[in-house]
Amino acid sequence: MENPAAQALASWAEAPLPLAIAYSGGADSTALLHAAAARWPGRVHALHVHHGLQQAADGFEAHCVAACAALGVPLHSGRVDARHAAGESPEDAARRARYATLAALALAQGLRHVALAQHADDQVETMLIALSRGAGLDGLAGMPRQIARHGVSFHRPLLEVHAEALRAWLAAASVAHVDDPTNAELRYTRNRIRGQVLPALGLALPQFRETFARSARNAARASALLAEVAAADLAAAGSPPALAVLRALSPERLANALRHWLKRDHAAVPSEAQLQELLNQIAACGTRGHHIRLKIAAGRVEREGPVLRWYNASPLS
Structure with missing residues (x-):
């Protein structure tokens, strides 16, 4: 059974090498790291963010150290205080801290491209959260395949890959990964969507990942067009x-x-x-x-x- 992450990377015509992989030790980033290390040996680094939000974080980091040593991939770790301020979303605070730390780790190694392991299920979750907030086209466009933050380009090569396929490969290949216990906490909106909404969508609309992805692409095109119109109007103003x-x-x-x-x-x-x-x-x-x-x-x-x-x-x- 071939790693579906490897199939996704094979379609990356001009991969920006050397490449860093954001590696949490979880299932998705583990599959991505294995695929990248096999495809570009000696040209891949791993970046790990220790959030300091739970006791298990030390164990996650130790797992990543051992896994990268086995793969022959250099690992660079950074610690960050991702606690949120009053009135601030814990998820948003953690995400901002993670991007900033990943960028700092990459730049310290002279790396300007970081691959993230967000996949098709993550894209659907993002779009559903945007819908729940009454978002416009920007929100409905979901996560772009590439963004620039803090002087680094972040890439999402797995947006067409199903989470189930990644986990099936890990199990078949007996590749170890860590499970973050906070992923089961239903106080987080994304976890409720993942655990309760996506299974129901799968029963009612088996192709929902593909159709949502198509909608995201259409929304992104429409959003880009509106941005062009706005830029022209503001230039005139x-x-x-x-x-x-x-x-x-x-x-x-x-x-x-x-x-x-x-x-x-x-x-x-x-x-x-x-x-x-x-x-x-x-x-x-x-x-x-x-x-x-x-x-x-x-x-x-x-x-x-x-x-x-x-x-x-x-x-x-």
Whole structure:
């Protein structure tokens, strides 16, 4: 039985070598590391993040050390405090810490490309979480095959591979891996989806992984098109954007341009209510005396004469 991760890597026409593998010791990253080490011997490194969130983390790291020694793959480990702040999602905090640490570990070794073991089931989970939050096209596009963060390119070569196929290969090949006990904790949304929703989807819609993947690709294409339209509209509006140009846009096109401006230029994602209020205020500012001063995400948007300006977090007076 061939490792399905190896099949996925075989279709990677121009793999960026040398390549680092984000290696937790879990089933998915274990299958990916074995496939990469076999395909590109001597050109693969493993990166392990010790989150310090549970007692088992020391055991995970020890397993990774032994596994990489057996494969002849250099292992680079980093420890991080991934505890979340009040009001912050534990999953989001851990994810941000993990990406930052992986990037730092890679750059310390002169590596600029890291492969992640996220697969088709992870993609479906991501899309369902986005749906549950009322996300737009960006969210419904799921996880892209490649992203750049902290000066490193992260790749997801397994997005077409089923989790069940990876685990079947591990069992058939008697390859050891660790099981994170937190994956069974139903207080996490992703775990509830994995344990309760995906099995039901499999019974009702056996091809759901493939159809969800197709939807994600379509959403990504549509999102890219909207970004192009927004970039053109913002180029015409100038920087900071002129209200007269913004007011000439249709409501849908204006909303698209504002979302793009806030996210691209200020890393701010407005809530639906905040965006709607900004649209209302722009529509109403037909006179010089109309003020705009709205809280948006962690900052605020103000009218200054003929333009809109963004200000970082500051109490509204």
